[in-house]
Amino acid sequence: MPLVFPPNYHAAPPPPEYSKERLPGEQTVEYTPRGNASSTALVNIVRTCSFLTIIFKDQNGAEDHPTYGRGSTLHGEIGLKSNASVLSVSVKLKGRLHVSISDSGSVNIPVVSETVVLWSQELASGHRCPSALPFSITFPTTFKHGGRVRPIPPSFSEAFLQLPAISARCLYVLKVTLQYGGSKMAFWKPSRSYSLVLIYRPRTRPQRPIYHMDTFLTSLKHIPEDWLEIESTMRTRHIASPDLKPISCRFFVPSIGTFGLSDTIPFHIQLSSSLASIRLLQIAEPAPPSCVRVFITRQTMVEVNTRKCWRSAMLMEGTMRAVAPPIDAVPLIEDSEKDDVYVDWEGEIRVEKDKVPYGGFNVGTIIIKDYIVFAVTPPNPRSCPLLAHQYSHPIKLVTDVWTDESTFHPLDT
Structure with a gap:
């Protein structure tokens, strides 16, 4: 009896990628917005001092300060009002936890310390520092204290004045430092820094909804x-x-x-x-x-x-x-x-x-x-x-x- 081979099979093409945006030739038949969806458009937040301007991109327009979530990355741009004699430009993300009890002292715990050098004359082969520098720095998700690894806390501040008075605060700051070239005979290099407060708010949500009925x-x-x-x-x-x-x-x-x-x-x-x-x-x-x-x-x-x-x-x-x-x-x-x-x-x-x-x-x-x-x-x-x-x-x-x-x-x- 002659051998009968099965027919050849060809792999099916992958399904089209889904997109909530309309593709060419498509139209919206019906649309129901979610009641809990945020309608706030993303904007840029600008902060200015005497020698530079910082732009924080993709920010919530309803927030007063640049706000970031768990593992978020700060994206933005730094504009220098004068780039003469600049040797280096760096940004540092700092987070510190401060706790105190009036009759027991206080303690400061470093939570975040991340530094990124945006530009350095040593690596620029003699070129002049650009007047605009993009920056990107990421929040870590954990820190180590007391031999244990814990998630970094949100920005917060609590104080109770009844004795013994207690206070607790976690503050996050972005610090921009410009190093300038001084005299060749000088043993130190002048620098200027600008710091501003960031809000860290890690997002969490319930695993299921609350059902509301009439009675x-x-x-x-x-x-x-x-x-x-x-x-x-x-x-x-x-x-x-x-x-x-x-x-x-x-x-x-x-x-x-x-x-x-x-x-x-x-x-x-x-x-x-x-x-x-x-x-x-x-x-x-x-x-x-x-x-x-x-x-x-x-x-x-x-x-x-x-x-x-x-x-x-x-x-x-x-x-x-x-x-x-x-x-x-x-x-x-x-x-x-x-x-x-x-x-x-x-x-x-x-x-x-x-x-x-x-x-x-x-x-x-x-x-x-x-x-x-x-x-x-x-x-x-x-x-x-x-x-x-x-x-x-x-x-x-x-x-x-x-x-x-x-x-x-x-x-x-």
Whole structure:
């Protein structure tokens, strides 16, 4: 039987490259812009002093200072107002972490130190220094301190004046230095320097979105895995009446635990106990109760010479509104004195990005953590049989909100 060979196969041509820009002959049929997409055009930021001009390219027009993300490269151009007698031109990217405790001293930690020589007469074979020099220098992503490699922190500044006073700051600076030729008999060469502050803001975003529905119960029914239930108890004093019971507190927050600085974080609160205990809170419907609060706090820890010090500050407080009880709920009437009753609220909390420009981080010497706090305080804390109650749940605040793009941003973690 003769051998039958399979037909020859030819490799198919590769698929065309995708581009969000229209190619020749194409037209847009429908376009829906993303709500979280930035509409700010990139611009050049110019800084000038008596002897030079610096141009920072591809900058966000909404920022006051040149701003860069994780692993970003500074691109720009330096213009010299006079290039006579210039021997060399260099740029240096410096970053320094300063931490202090009033009764324990202070410490300065170098974070970044990168130098690039843009022009040198020794390498120019006698040519004159150009009047315009492009520059490019890249932010490192990590630094080493205390035997450990850590990501470099964002630009930030924190200070707490209560004793012992503490302060922490991370500052990034670009320094341009011009070296001039002096007399042949001189042992030193005159130089001039110009420094300006840069903002380093590494981008991070949540791994999935926060789903918002009309009502909490609808959301809990359809996507229960998106909610985290936190149970705690508001206790009573030992001398309290036997008719009083501890108040059971159920606090619901999105289970993702990571939120962008422009995200609106929904929450739901349910308190249940005896009617006598609930009445002690003096809840007036439908106005939001003054005794129940939800807020976000930031805890800052600094360490100097093995001394650790913690400080906390409230970032933002949430807003609440009463939720009508379901039809089959036990009403708040005298006939139900022996049964538990329920009261519910829902609300949102949001941290403004312009007030809190960076999220939490840990570089050993400085640790910044964020918490969402649920607190119930009776109207008269000293005399009320109910004890004040507070529960803090750790969350992570990040620079960006979730986006529906299928690929990762190159500056994301």
